Structure formats: structure tokens, C-alpha cells
Amino acid sequence: MAIADVPEYAHLTAADVEALGAELDAIRADIEADRGARDARYLHNTIRFQRGLEFTGRMLTMGASRRPVWWAGAVTLGVAKIVENMELGHNVMHGQWDWMNDPEVHSTSWEWDITGPSAHWKHTHNYIHHKYTNVLGMDDDVGYGLLRVTRDQRWRPFNLGNLAYNTLLALFFEYGVAAQHLELGKKRKTPEAKAELKRDMTDVGRKIGRQVGKDFVLAPAISGVLNRSPRAARKTATANLFANMMRNVWTNAVIFCGHFPDGAEKFTKADMTNESQAQWYLRQMLGSANFRSGPVLGFMSGNLSYQIEHHLFPDLPSNRLAEISVRVQALCDKYDLPYTTGSFLVQYGKSWRTIAKLSLPNEYLSATSDDAPETASERRFREDDGPRLAPVIDASTGRRRGLKTAISDSRSRRRERASA
Known part of the structure; x- marks a missing residue:
């Protein structure tokens, strides 16, 4: 089953966890004290770069009747949408740039180029997901209400379509984001709840209308008039469709890399009781995953290649995550x-x-719900030598022996038993 006692699973005492939290607080304080001109310059350069890309992409798609121009326009516009969503929209709305007191790049005013309204996303993502990261029954991002991503989720015949659902989710990810806040499967019995759903659906409908109108009505209409050709209008529309899907697939991939690889653990509600800031830090470290990146891949992922650091400090500037x-x-x-x-x-x-x-x-799968690659719990070690709550110091090296060593030792013992 998922982790119910995070300090036990981490092989840390309460004092260890608080000490870890204090060291992470110190990192936050250092970055906050050092924010300044170079960070603002990075942000404004990113905005200029993104707007230049979008303008270029829009202009190229207006001449998309020729295949090379179609591809150039579609890809350029797709990259512009990725940068706007990942490095700008996502990070601005996290409040990473609120310290600048610039209304143009403030979390309360940014509306991003996606069908999900910013106000909705800030609730489902900033609050629900980041507060309850990977907590079963609390964090809707655990499978998005569609995918089975841990053995703790009861299997249903519906789950046979996991691969098909994720393919569709990737291609139309912006619509999944738009629908997530609506919680369409939730029963609403009170008049207040029904009225709230109606307001939210109206907001989503308006945002979808603006996005569809911009990319698939206005832009193709302008292209058709400029080129005096209905075919040019259709080519512009298909180029915009490709750009949107390119952005959707890339965004989906980056997010999944940070939340669903082996080692990104899941948790139960039991661990949320009286959770301290230090315990929250520890849960973020165990529940997130990074991928290695250079400057270009990091930038194109909105620096979410450093998902662990982002989950620890979601409101610190993304350009600082590499040093963090x-x-x-x-x-x-x-x-x-x-x-x-x-x-x-x-x-x-x-x-x-x-x-x-x-x-x-589950009966068709190997391993157990306590020790599968995608799911683990504090009970994964008990078949060996039980949980170790006190720090263990290696007498020969003087180094701490904790969770990382315990996982390695457990794997070695299983391999030895398998080969015996």
C-alpha cells in the first residue's frame, strides 16, 4: 500500500525531519534574499523571446499554403505556446515573480494561452496538488480521475483502456486541464454546489470560446482574406491545430516525468494528520522525480526538469532551480x-x-502493493529487518545509513534469493 508514515519510510527520526526542514528553510531564505536584477532580466528576456516566437509563428502560418512554410509556422507557434505555458504561465501563476510587484507578471493577473481558466488552475494546481501532492483521495493529479497509476487504486474493467486514455489525454491535455477543476463526476446535492458548477462551466466555456476563436476562426479568416484563398484559411487552421497538440503532448510528457516514474511515491491520508512544514518538505522530496537537462531542455520544460526542487519551493523563480x-x-x-x-x-x-x-x-502483476516499482510503503522493509526509526551510522565509514541504503540493500537481498 502507499506510504502512511513518511518519517518511518524515510528512516528518519522526528528530530532528523525537523533538522532537514530547517536546512531547506535556509535554502529558501538565501534565494529570497538574493532575488534581484538578474532574475528580472531573465523574465523579461523570456517574455520578449516568447512574443517574438509567437509573432513569427503567426505570420508564417498566414502563408501556410506551402508545405515548408506550414511546418515552419506550426513548429514555431508550438514552441511559443510551450514557452508561454511552461516557463511563463505556470511559473508566473505560482507567484514566482510577485516579489517584483509588476502587474503584468503577477500571479493574480496572468491569463495563459490554454483552454483552462487561470483562476481554476490556481486552485486545482497551486493549492490542491501542491498541498496534497500524491496523497490518494486528495490529489486529483494522481491519475487525473482517468488513469490507474498506483496499485492502491482499485482495478476496474475501465482501466483496460489506460494506454488509450493517456494517448487522448496527451493530445488534448489543455482540455483535461480545463475539465479538472469542474470535477464532473462529483455529486452536487445543494443549490449552492449546483450554482458553483454552473459558474465554473460558464467560465470554462468562455475560455474555450476565446481560444478556439483565436486559433481556428480569427487567424484562418485573416489568412483566407490576405491570401484570397479558402485553402490558405484551412492550412492556417491545421497549422494552429498542430501547434496546440504539440504543446499538449510536450506539457503532458514533462508533467508525467515529474510524477509517475519509479521512485515518485504515493501517500495515504493518514500521513496528513498534523503534518509540519518539515514533514511536508520530506513528502515533496519522496513524491517527485526529476529528469536530467541542459539549459535548452530545462528552459523548454519550464525548469520542471527540477520537479523535486519546484515541489519544495513552488514560488521561487524557476531560473534558480538548477542551483537549488x-x-x-x-x-x-x-x-x-x-x-x-x-x-x-x-x-x-x-x-x-x-x-x-x-x-x-493486481493478480497479473509481479511484486506487491508495498514494494512495486511505482508504489511503495513503509512495510517494504519489514520482511528483511524491520523499519529503522533511529539513524544508523556505518561504523566503517561514519556515514548515515537511511532510506537510500535500505532500498539498495533490500534489492540486493531479493536478487540473492532469486538466484539461490
Whole structure:
């Protein structure tokens, strides 16, 4: 089953957890004190770059009747939409740039280029997801109400379509974001709840109307008039469709790499009781995953290649996450905690492998619900030597032996038993 006692699973005492929290607080304080001109310059350069890309892409799609121009316009516009959603919209709405007191880039005023209204997303993502990260029954991002991504979710025949559902979710991800806040499967019995749903659906409908009108009505109409050709209008519309789907697939991939590879743990509601800030930090570290990136891949992912650091400090500027990651990795080494990362393709492949496996009932799967690659619990160690709540110091090296070592030892013992 999912983790119900995070400190026990991490092999840390209460004092250890609080000490870890204090060190992470210190990282936050250092970055907050150092924010300034170089960060503002990075943001404004990003905005200029994104707007230049979008203008170029829009102009190219107006001449999309020729195939090379179609591809150039569609890809350029797709990249512009990715940058706007990932490095600008997502991060601005997290409040990463509120310290600048600039109304143009403030979390309360940014409306992004996607069908989901910003106000809705800030509730489902900033509050629900980041507060209750990977907590079963609390965080809707655990499968998005559509996918089975942990053995703790009861299997239903519906789950046989896991791979098909995720393919559709990837292609039309912006509509999944728009629908998530609506909680369409939730029963609403009171007049107030029904009125709230009606207001939310109206907001979503208006936002979808604006997005569809911009990309598939206005832009093609202008192209048709300029080129005096209905065919040009159709080509512009298909180029815009490709750009939107390109953005959707990329966004889906980046998000899944941060939440569903092996090592991104799930938790039960039991661990939420009286959770301290330090315990919340620890849960974010265990429930998130990174992928390795250079400057370009990091930028195109909105720096969510550093998903662990983003979950620890969601309101710190994204351009600082790379330097923060060096200090977080040092803390993981100090407390012998795993730092879950890998190449982009490996992390994304693991996510799809999990989605494929969990389309089947548990009886067709190997391992257990306590020790599967995509799911673990504090009970995974009890078949060996039981949980170790006190820090264990290796007498020969003087190093702490905690969760990272315990996982490695447990795997080695299983391999030995398998080969015996």
C-alpha cells in the first residue's frame, strides 16, 4: 500500500525531519534574499523571446499554403505556446515573480494561452496538488480521475483502456486541464454546489470560446482574406491545430516525468494528520522525480526538469532551480535519501510502462502493493529487518545509513534469493 508514515519510510527520526526542514528553510531564505536584477532580466528576456516566437509563428502560418512554410509556422507557434505555458504561465501563476510587484507578471493577473481558466488552475494546481501532492483521495493529479497509476487504486474493467486514455489525454491535455477543476463526476446535492458548477462551466466555456476563436476562426479568416484563398484559411487552421497538440503532448510528457516514474511515491491520508512544514518538505522530496537537462531542455520544460526542487519551493523563480538542486542533492546525500532522476526518455518511458502495467488487475502483476516499482510503503522493509526509526551510522565509514541504503540493500537481498 502507499506510504502512511513518511518519517518511518524515510528512516528518519522526528528530530532528523525537523533538522532537514530547517536546512531547506535556509535554502529558501538565501534565494529570497538574493532575488534581484538578474532574475528580472531573465523574465523579461523570456517574455520578449516568447512574443517574438509567437509573432513569427503567426505570420508564417498566414502563408501556410506551402508545405515548408506550414511546418515552419506550426513548429514555431508550438514552441511559443510551450514557452508561454511552461516557463511563463505556470511559473508566473505560482507567484514566482510577485516579489517584483509588476502587474503584468503577477500571479493574480496572468491569463495563459490554454483552454483552462487561470483562476481554476490556481486552485486545482497551486493549492490542491501542491498541498496534497500524491496523497490518494486528495490529489486529483494522481491519475487525473482517468488513469490507474498506483496499485492502491482499485482495478476496474475501465482501466483496460489506460494506454488509450493517456494517448487522448496527451493530445488534448489543455482540455483535461480545463475539465479538472469542474470535477464532473462529483455529486452536487445543494443549490449552492449546483450554482458553483454552473459558474465554473460558464467560465470554462468562455475560455474555450476565446481560444478556439483565436486559433481556428480569427487567424484562418485573416489568412483566407490576405491570401484570397479558402485553402490558405484551412492550412492556417491545421497549422494552429498542430501547434496546440504539440504543446499538449510536450506539457503532458514533462508533467508525467515529474510524477509517475519509479521512485515518485504515493501517500495515504493518514500521513496528513498534523503534518509540519518539515514533514511536508520530506513528502515533496519522496513524491517527485526529476529528469536530467541542459539549459535548452530545462528552459523548454519550464525548469520542471527540477520537479523535486519546484515541489519544495513552488514560488521561487524557476531560473534558480538548477542551483537549488545542487544543495538539495547534498541534503539527500547527508540524510541518505534517494534523489529520483534519470534521462527524459527513461523517466517518460517508465511512466508509460506503469500506465500499461496497471491497466491489468493486481493478480497479473509481479511484486506487491508495498514494494512495486511505482508504489511503495513503509512495510517494504519489514520482511528483511524491520523499519529503522533511529539513524544508523556505518561504523566503517561514519556515514548515515537511511532510506537510500535500505532500498539498495533490500534489492540486493531479493536478487540473492532469486538466484539461490
